[in-house]
Amino acid sequence: MTSENVKELLIRVIDSEALYQQAPCGYITFTTDGTIIRINQTLLSWLGHTAEETLYIKKFGDFLSKGGQIHYEMFFRPMLNVSGSVKELSYELHTKQGTVFHVLFGAVAIKDDNGQVIAVNAILTDNTDRKHYEQELLLARNQAEKEKRNLQFLADLTPDLIWTTTPDGEIDYINARFADYFQVPGRTFTQDQFLTRIHQDDRADFITAWADKLKCGDPLSHDLRLENHNGEYKWHLVKSVPHYSEQQEILKWFGSCTDINDHKLALTKKDEFISVASHELKTPLTTLMGILQVLERLKSNPSAPMLGEFIDRANKNAKKINSLVGELLNVGQLTAGQLRLNKEYFNIHELLDNCCQYVRTEHAFEIVIDGDPELQVYADAGRIEQVVVNYINNAVKYAPNSGSLTISFSKLTEDIKISVTDNGPGIPEEKIPYLFDRFYRIDHGGSQYAGLGLGLYICAEIVKRHGGRVGVDSELGKGSAFWLTLPITKY
Amino acid sequence: MESIIKRNNVNVIGNGEQVMLFAHGFGCDQRSWQFVVDAFTDDYRVVLFDYVGSGKSDLSQYSSAKYGKLEGYAQDILDVCKALSLRDVIFVGHSVSAMIGALAAVREPGYFKKLVFIGPSPRYLNDEGYTGGFERADLESLFEFMDSNYLGWSSTMAPAIMGNADRPELGAFLTNSFCATDPEVAREFARVTFFSDNRADLAKLTIESLTLQCDEDIIAPLTVGEYVKANTPNNELVILKATGHCPHISEPTATIKAIKAFL
Numbered sequence: 001m002t003s004e005n006v007k008e009l010l011i012r013v014i015d016s017e018a019l020y021q022q023a024p025c026g027y028i029t030f031t032t033d034g035t036i037i038r039i040n041q042t043l044l045s046w047l048g049h050t051a052e053e054t055l056y057i058k059k060f061g062d063f064l065s066k067g068g069q070i071h072y073e074m075f076f077r078p079m080l081n082v083s084g085s086v087k088e089l090s091y092e093l094h095t096k097q098g099t100v101f102h103v104l105f106g107a108v109a110i111k112d113d114n115g116q117v118i119a120v121n122a123i124l125t126d127n128t129d130r131k132h133y134e135q136e137l138l139l140a141r142n143q144a145e146k147e148k149r150n151l152q153f154l155a156d157l158t159p160d161l162i163w164t165t166t167p168d169g170e171i172d173y174i175n176a177r178f179a180d181y182f183q184v185p186g187r188t189f190t191q192d193q194f195l196t197r198i199h200q201d202d203r204a205d206f207i208t209a210w211a212d213k214l215k216c217g218d219p220l221s222h223d224l225r226l227e228n229h230n231g232e233y234k235w236h237l238v239k240s241v242p243h244y245s246e247q248q249e250i251l252k253w254f255g256s257c258t259d260i261n262d263h264k265l266a267l268t269k270k271d272e273f274i275s276v277a278s279h280e281l282k283t284p285l286t287t288l289m290g291i292l293q294v295l296e297r298l299k300s301n302p303s304a305p306m307l308g309e310f311i312d313r314a315n316k317n318a319k320k321i322n323s324l325v326g327e328l329l330n331v332g333q334l335t336a337g338q339l340r341l342n343k344e345y346f347n348i349h350e351l352l353d354n355c356c357q358y359v360r361t362e363h364a365f366e367i368v369i370d371g372d373p374e375l376q377v378y379a380d381a382g383r384i385e386q387v388v389v390n391y392i393n394n395a396v397k398y399a400p401n402s403g404s405l406t407i408s409f410s411k412l413t414e415d416i417k418i419s420v421t422d423n424g425p426g427i428p429e430e431k432i433p434y435l436f437d438r439f440y441r442i443d444h445g446g447s448q449y450a451g452l453g454l455g456l457y458i459c460a461e462i463v464k465r466h467g468g469r470v471g472v473d474s475e476l477g478k479g480s481a482f483w484l485t486l487p488i489t490k491y
Numbered sequence: 492m493e494s495i496i497k498r499n500n501v502n503v504i505g506n507g508e509q510v511m512l513f514a515h516g517f518g519c520d521q522r523s524w525q526f527v528v529d530a531f532t533d534d535y536r537v538v539l540f541d542y543v544g545s546g547k548s549d550l551s552q553y554s555s556a557k558y559g560k561l562e563g564y565a566q567d568i569l570d571v572c573k574a575l576s577l578r579d580v581i582f583v584g585h586s587v588s589a590m591i592g593a594l595a596a597v598r599e600p601g602y603f604k605k606l607v608f609i610g611p612s613p614r615y616l617n618d619e620g621y622t623g624g625f626e627r628a629d630l631e632s633l634f635e636f637m638d639s640n641y642l643g644w645s646s647t648m649a650p651a652i653m654g655n656a657d658r659p660e661l662g663a664f665l666t667n668s669f670c671a672t673d674p675e676v677a678r679e680f681a682r683v684t685f686f687s688d689n690r691a692d693l694a695k696l697t698i699e700s701l702t703l704q705c706d707e708d709i710i711a712p713l714t715v716g717e718y719v720k721a722n723t724p725n726n727e728l729v730i731l732k733a734t735g736h737c738p739h740i741s742e743p744t745a746t747i748k749a750i751k752a753f754l
Contacts (some may be wrong), residue, residue: 032741033707033734061709066625067632069709071640073736074518074586081740082522090639117741 026103026124032117034059043124046103048096060122063093080109081117090127102127161236161257165191167250169214178257183229199225199233206238217242217250223264226257235264276453281324284317291317327454334461341380341465348416349373351381352407355388359396364403367392371409377416379466379486387459391420391482394455399424402479411488415468419483426476435472436460459484495574499540499567500547503575505532510577512538514568516586516610516737517684518677520546523585526743530751535581540571544676553676561587561687565594572602579604581754585739586610586710587684589702590692597695606700607750610711610736611719613690621690622714630685637681693723700726701753703746707734727753 001009020027026043030036036058044051047063061069068091080086088104095101107122155162156176164173171189179187182197198206202224213220220240225233240255291314298304333339349371356367377384388407395405399422409418427435436456460470463484474480495501502521505511511531513524521539528537541548542564557563568591572580580603584592589611596603615623615630700723704716713730720728729749733742 065632066629066709067634067636070629070633071636073708073710074516075640077735078519078523078737078740081737082525091636 025126028060028122028124029119030060030122031119034061036060037119046095046101046124046126047093060120063095065092065094068092076107080107080120084109084111088125090131091124093124102131104130159259163189163255163257165240165253165255167214167252169210169253172252181226181228197227199227201225210240213240214253220255223260234259234261236260273453277324277328281321284320284324288314288317288321327458330458331454334458339383339461339465341383343378343380345376345378346381347373348375348377348409348418351385352388352409352418355385355392356407359392359405365396366404368404368406369408370406372411375409375411375416377486377488380462383462384466384486387462387484388418388420390455390459391484394482395420395422395424395480398422399479412485414489415485415487417483417485419481421479421481423479426478427472427474427480428476429474432472432474436470495570498543498549498552499571500549501538501540501571501575503536503538504528505535505537507531507533507535509535509581510538510579511535511581511583512540512568512571512577514582514584514588514592515541515545516584516588517680519585522546523737523740527739527747527750530743530747538571538575538577538580540567542567542680544680550676555679558676559679559683561591561594561683561689564588564591564683565598568592568595569599569602572599577602581605581607583607583750584609584611586612586736587687590687590689593689593692593696593700596698597692600697603698605754606696606698607703607753608700608719609703609739609746610705610708611702612711612715613693613719613722614688615685615710616688618688621718622712624709624712624715625685633685634678634681637677690718690722693719696723696725698725701750702726702728703738703749704728704730705733705735705738705742706730708736710736729753 021041023040023042026046027038027040028036028043029038035056036054037056039051039054044054047054049058061072064072071091076086076089085108086106088106091103091105093101093103103124104127105122105124107120109117110119110121112118152175158175159177161178161181162173162175163171163178165171170191171194174184174187174189178184178189182189182193184193195203195207206222206224209222210220219242220238222238224236224238226236227233236257237260238255238257240253242250243252243254245251291310295307295310295314298307298310330339349369352369352371356369359365360367392405392407395402402423404423406421407418408421409416436459456470463470463486467487468485470482470484472480472482500521505528513521513528515521515523520541524539528539531537542558544550544553544558557566564587568582571577572595578601582592582596582603582605584590584607586609589606589608590613592603592606592608593611596606612623614621615625617623617626702716702719702723704711704713706713716728716730720726729752731738731742731745731749733745735741738746
């Protein structure tokens with residue numbers, strides 16, 4: 001076949017009018033004011049109109065909602081005039097049946113010799129499926145966004161530092177607490193930055209452990225000290241767990257750092273306490289055992305002159321052990337919340353007088369009690385006596401040369417205050433805040449004063465359960481006043 | 492001064508002494524004046540600019556706090572006047588810019604000599620005793636149209652879904668297209684424009700003004716043009732034989748003629 005023949009054949013076979021009318025898209029031509037001058041069958045069928053009721057009668061804008069018309073005037077027309085064409089716009093056409101038909105709407109301007117637009121050729125394609133699909137995607141995206149915001153909110157709410165990393169350990173998310181702890185601007189933090197904030201004594205161990213877990217994919221649990229934005233190191237428990245895909249590949253590591261500083265310090269304190277307590281118990285026990293050995297040897301000679309003295313010493317040491325064990329039991333009760341108060345009205349003066357009896361007999365201390373002899377208080381008399389005796393014993397122990405003690409009590413507006421004042425050396429100011437802490441013992445250089453350091457802690461707990469307060473006023477070289485308050489109203 | 496020039500993408504052309512300042516309407520930028528400016532450059536010094544958020548303005552300067560009100564856009568006009576030390580300006584504002592110019596002229600009348608309003612509307616929503624042309628539902632339908640044509644162009648899949656913050660290639664596309672308004676900004680600008688009510692400001696105008704009105708404009712119907720004429724001191728109304736809202740684009744010759752007659 002020659003090319004001439006092919007051309008002829010093509011002209012016979014291809015009916016361009018039929019192609020125009022039956023195209024799978026809509027074709028429309030309208031003048032600058034929108035009057036439709038040509039439209040194909042496809043578009044007419046979408047609109048539900050006939051050519052007769054459309055051509056030269058309808059304007060393109062007639063098939064748009066009012067909002068669509070504004071868009072057409074404000075965006076489409078200026079764009080077409082300036083650019084000469086408009087790419088696919090998403091438009092809604094209103095059909096004769098009152099339904100909405102979604103189209104993608106593209107157009108080319110036909111201009112005269114002066115560049116003035118005289119008509120518009122537009123192509124419209126059916127956009128219904130895509131619109132539907134877009135709608136679904138939009139819903140899915142909104143849902144995902146919502147979930148993300150919820151999770152983010154939760155992650156920022158927890159007191160832990162939360163983070164995630166890529167499979168090879170690069171940090172790709174941190175929560176608000178994390179950013180806050182390290183004062184990270186813009187919420188970005190690299191793994192290296194993190195490593196520099198680990199205490200140098202803990203760093204190497206952590207790097208080894210983390211590299212190991214990254215390789216084998218096992219969860220990590222590691223204690224270390226992290227430097228906060230104030231340069232302070234706090235103990236944290238770092239946990240990290242791999243998140244696997246269905247194909248068993250690691251997608252991400254989820255991690256947290258929990259502040260365990262108080263817990264760590266408490267443990268250290270407890271360890272120290274156990275060693276102190278063992279030592280304190282060991283001393284009288286060793287003495288007691290020595291005396292018992294001597295007594296063993298003397299048992300055949302009950303009339304030995306030293307016997308009485310040895311028994312006295314044995315008793316003294318047994319009492320010492322008993323009192324230490326008593327203290328331990330008290331603390332046990334307090335921490336377990338088992339301390340019961342048997343409250344009653346009692347006369348304060350009488351109670352204080354009672355407390356002093358033993359000091360007066362055993363030590364050469366002058367004790368003055370100062371206060372309204374009629375004043376009563378509603379409290380557990382036995383426990384309050386324990387507190388006051390402890391205060392007095394402390395005064396005798398730490399201010400032995402004081403010679404005299406004043407115990408005063410008075411009624412204030414809301415409570416009753418009892419103070420035990422000595423003329424001893426006083427307590428340095430920086431130590432005062434810790435006096436009532438558990439396991440705290442005043443460092444008095446050379447352990448000449450024995451004890452578990454529990455006495456004042458027990459006192460504070462007893463008074464706290466009464467709804468009162470404890471405290472110390474002290475001046476170096478002048479003396480100290482240990483005080484407690486008890487509420488007047490029944491607590 | 493430099494910063495304002497850059498922020499608003501200010502361009503100064505033409506040979507005359509007398510300044511004409513052209514302010515584009517909502518959804519457009521300064522290129523919408525291309526069919527008319529040539530008629531003025533021989534005799535006037537023509538100043539063109541883009542509002543912050545439109546065209547090639549510095550988008551980083553956009554803040555909802557400022558541009559959440561038409562006064563924020565009026566400030567852009569005053570800033571341009573101040574930066575270029577303009578005086579006795581002939582201001583030409585299209586669509587919402589007519590009201591933005593009016594607000595600027597009420598606040599600082601010293602900068603202006605004459606005002607030309609093309610298709611102005613002091614209020615788009617109908618109100619008791621006032622026909623603005625629109626009900627709230629009409630505008631909601633427009634906003635939907637805008638949303639589904641997020642980038643003024645939707646040949647890629649689901650543009651409304653993609654978001655655009657971290658897609659610089661879309662930003663590049665935007666700056667190359669006409670009506671280059673950032674989608675978020677456009678959304679806010681549309682609300683500011685269509686929900687504004689500046690009827691009370693018309694009476695405060697002291698500068699002589701011209702209203703150019705198309706005889707078939709669904710956005711600013713004839714009644715609105717008549718309202719402007721009736722309520723603005725020293726206002727002249729000229730009705731153009733044109734359809735649509737942008738006579739300076741669709742009927743540039745008639746528009747130029749009407750402006751020149753007023754000057």
